Amino acid sequence: MRRSSPLIETLPLAVEPSERETLPSFFSRMAAINGTDATGFALDLGVSFKRILNQEQEAIDIFATRSGLAPDQLATMLSWTGERIGGVRMKFRGEVFVSRAVRNPIIRGCPHCLREAAEKQAFPLRHMAMAGDWLCRGVDVCLRHCHPLMPLLMPLWESSRLVNRDDVGARLDEILPDLQAGKFDCDLIEPSAYDVWLDRRLSQGKDKTWLATQPLFAAMTFCALLGRELLRAQELEADDRAAKAKGFDAASRGPETITCALDRILQAGDGGYFGSKQALPMLLEALGRLYRSDDSFDGFRDIVRRHLLRIWPVEAGDEVLGQTVPERRLHSLASASRETGVGKSVLNGFLTEAGAFPPDDTRADARKTFDAKKYKPLLEEIPTLVGPFAMRKAMGATLVELKSLEADGVLSPRTKVATIKSPWRVSDGLFLLEELERKAILLEAGTPGWETIRHVHKRVGLSVGQVIAAIRDGRLRVGKRAEAFGYHGLVVNVAEVDQSELLRPREQKMAAMEGEINAAAFARSIGVREKGAFQALIEGGHTPAMEVLHPVTKRSQWRMSGADIAAFYDKFTTPTVIVKETGLHRNTILAAFAAHGIEAFRLNGVAVGPIYLLKEVAPVLNTLKS
Structure with missing residues (x-):
């Protein structure tokens, strides 16, 4: 619907807006067709050119009516010109832009578009229109002619004064000779x-x-x-x-x-x-x-x-x-070191062992990142760890006693990294001490017939882990010497140790070493009862034995000396032997082996009974003992 007013009539001389044309451009062309300039034309309309450029509603309404602009034509023109909406914001083509993205002292345009509009025209300024997309600083090229619009190449004109800059007719009149001569032309570019x-x-x-x-x-x-x-x-x-x-x-x-x-x-x-x-x-x-x-x-x-x-x-x-940021999500090795006060090399050892970094991680400390929440408990724990001296002092143990507890897996350091000098949790030592002291009988100073756990190992060869396991399940009593502090004051009864079933496997080994034993009988004693299984192990050269002729039956048989039996125990073990040595249930042992993927020893792909390589099961046994 066209704008109209009973007091304001449409001018007899008018033009239609060009595609994408801006308000200053159309106003200048209307001035040109009516034989005047922009400033004079505005005065003829009863307004000022500045009010037109500022898009004052009354001035725009008068101009639209006199120019014969329909509401949709005016709305489209203003959208390509840009309308102020407060602050440093403008509405341009229905989108909100910062003003400087649409308003600029440097005026750009496509010389080919302008030249084509002016060609063969007696009055070029009536036909040369400035397109609104040329105002947008994100637009770099005229897609129709592939001509660049970047202002540094060849701006059409430049002015910091609004009225001077947007007097499009006057500015085009100034550059028309150069425009027609191609002086604004640049190399064409391929649109992206x-x-x-x-x-x-x-x-x-x-x-x-x-x-x-x-x-x-x-x-x-x-x-x-x-x-x-x-x-x-x-x-x-x-x-x-x-x-x-x-x-x-x-x-x-x-x-x-x-x-x-x-x-x-x-x-x-x-x-x-x-x-x-x-x-x-x-x-x-x-x-x-x-x-x-x-x-x-x-x-x-x-x-x-x-x-x-x-x-x-x-x-x-x-x-x-x-x-x-409400909470830290990531740490780097460098940031973790700053927060904990622990050296980067020490932290790196702990975190690598814990799986935060791969062993071959060569990233710089500041770029070596890990999950802060996941490893928060570890970071909090590391500063509390102590060295061997502080550990044994806290739990009242000698250095040899601490080492024997570690060797048998009764106590495990927080890390196995050799370069870390403070790997121990005092709480682990105190927990063990508290557990054993709860079971202990208080002994008066100098009470005879009792010995330290370490001394049992030295005297009869039982491991520290075996003795502590026997204390835990009640097979051995534990005493507490009043005159000694901590772990070193814990003792067991000598007579109970000597009579304990813990020594039976050892006695069997010692007796066998003094003479010879039938290999089949030895196999039965260690739980290998499959016919021919142990003999196959011998004949395969995996454990030593002697083939002799029986003096009565005159049949050959395999016999084992003490050295042969010792050689077997150095290489192999069986669930029956482990049960006797540790007191653990057979099912517990077999379940642990299965969980760790440990299978019985195989000869040419065939199992020869419940016989296991000692080196494969030893780590699991240490875990079970602890």
């Missing part, structure tokens, strides 16, 4: 996917990419920023058009592709991530400061922030792109 995307979104409001979910000004700005960061990371020249094209290629496909692009920028040569803000200087400056209060950037800000929090060791309370 970014150029086509931006033109389609401005002209039609259509967008088939993920960027359709984001405000246009934020989207085109982010494309340029991301592209510059990508080019900088590749040590390539940060050409503006190349940056926009490269950034658009990633951003247009959505958050996952944006994250991959950020990964490429932040990836360090050693496989870690650059953790400094200088790793993304332009993006962080724009998202974190320049557009900090602009919520149209929130979508991009969230993507970048989430990625940074995933890879950067940000401390709780620090701010990342406008949001305070």
